[in-house]
Amino acid sequence: MTIDELQQKAKLLPSLPGIYMMRDSLGNIIYVGKSKALKKRVSSYFGKTIKDEKHKMKRMVASIVSFDYQETDTELDALLLECKLIKELKPIYNSLLKNDKRYRFIEINREAELPRVNVAFEKGDVGEYFGPYDIPYRLNIGVEAINSYYKLPLCKKRVQKKECLAYRMKRCIGPCQEEKAILIDYESRLQEAAHFLEGKDLEILTYYEEKMQMASERLEFEKAVQYREYIAVLKMLGYRKEAIGFSLDNRRGIALVKIPRGGFKLYLLRGTQIVYTRCFEEIAAPVQKEHKQILQKAILEAGDKYFKQRLQSKKHLEKGEVDEAMITYYYLKTKRESCYEVIEENDYGKVQKRQINQFLNKAFKNFQ
Incomplete structure (x- = not known):
């Protein structure tokens, strides 16, 4: 198919969640993607905007001769199906385009001239790497917040001039001073930053929450907004560890997710x-009241069968399991289209019925 034919086919796709698979002239699947609006996303590959994309993307589009798609009920289903298919099929362009698309790492390279926290597109041979994270446009905000809190250098190279402006303003600890006490403190702060990214030290969140509160009380609203943004992104950076811990805990929960078609x-x-x-x-x-009763009955009946199954506990997750845990946890925690609740661990009875009723009231209140 020509680009024009592919574009016309894409225009016929539904504006619903799902996955799409791009094929080359040999019928090989070279790329798998997902979208909450298939028509808009797939059409973007064959429109004029592709001229502004990077070389690898242009090369992939030039290789496409056909595509398949599969609708899903929700965006969460699309995310999980995309993850599964990429692991199974290993399409060549999912690997080549991964960094260009959205994934980034956070790097602390202690062998750099002035180590600090940086955003990296891929892992190098040296340094500590955290991620990957799929918040490319906000990751720089998180890195800025970390470097500011730990007063890590703003410069990448040492300067000959002592007591630069950043040091005098107490925005940098001043490793260029080359004083033993400062260098020891500097190393300690780098380690603390790594601990935060590992989920071991969350004092940085308390600090910015207090700063936001103080700024609000002083009517310094621009600063308050900045601190609020810092807090939001820093919490996202902690989702990986939270997701793994939550998955290993194996606690039972209920979620309702809006279906775009109704x-x-x-x-x-x-x-x-x-x-x-x-x-x-x-x-x-x-x-309506009868709708809640239908859902309550369905949850109780299904829960009686599925929740009482004792799944084998795990001490760690494989990489593929981590990916799926991250997708599910992040979606349920952040998306307005979903409402999630943990259910207490005891046999079904009045307590569970009350909890389920409370959950449904909360869900439909959120969805109004």
Whole structure:
């Protein structure tokens, strides 16, 4: 198919969540992607905007002769299916385009002339790397917040002039002074930054929360907004460790996710592992009392079977399991289209029925 033919085919796609698979002239799948609006996303590959893309992207588009797609109920389903297919099929351009698309790392390279926290597009041979993170446009904000809190250098190279402006303003600890006490403190701060990125030290969040509160009280709203943004991104950086811990805990939970074509999808989970799903496309806002009763009954009946299964606990997760845990945890924690609740660990009875009722009230209040 020509680019024009591919573009026309893309225009016929639904504006719904799903995955798409690009194929070359031999029929090989060379790229797998996902979108919450297939028509818009796939069309973007064959439009004029592709001229502004990077060389690898242009090369991939030039290789496409056809594509397949598969609708999913929700964006969460699309994310998980994309992850699964990439692991199974290993399309060549998912590897080549991974860094160009959205993934970044945070790097602390102690062998640099002036080590600090940096954003990196890929892992190097030296240094500590954290991630990958798929928040490319906000990751720089997080790095700025970390360097500012630990007063790490703003410069990449040492300067001959002592007591630069950043040092005098107490924005940098001043390793260029080359004083023994400062260098020891400098090394300690680099280690503390690494501990935060490992999820071991969260004092930085408390610090910025206090700064935001003080700025608000002083009516310094621009500063308050900046600190709020710092806090939001720093919390995102901690999701990886949280997701792994949450998955290993294996606590049971319930989620309702809006279906774009109408209705809701019910998910029952153990940790971040989805053990049961069911769509209720007939239930739409405003939710009626009988709708809540239908959902409550469905949850109790399904939960009685699935939640009582004792899944084998794990001490660690494989890489593929970490990816899926991150996807599920991040989606349920951040997306407005979803509502999630942990259910207490005891046999089904009045307590669970009350919890489920509370969850449904909360969910539909959020979805109004």
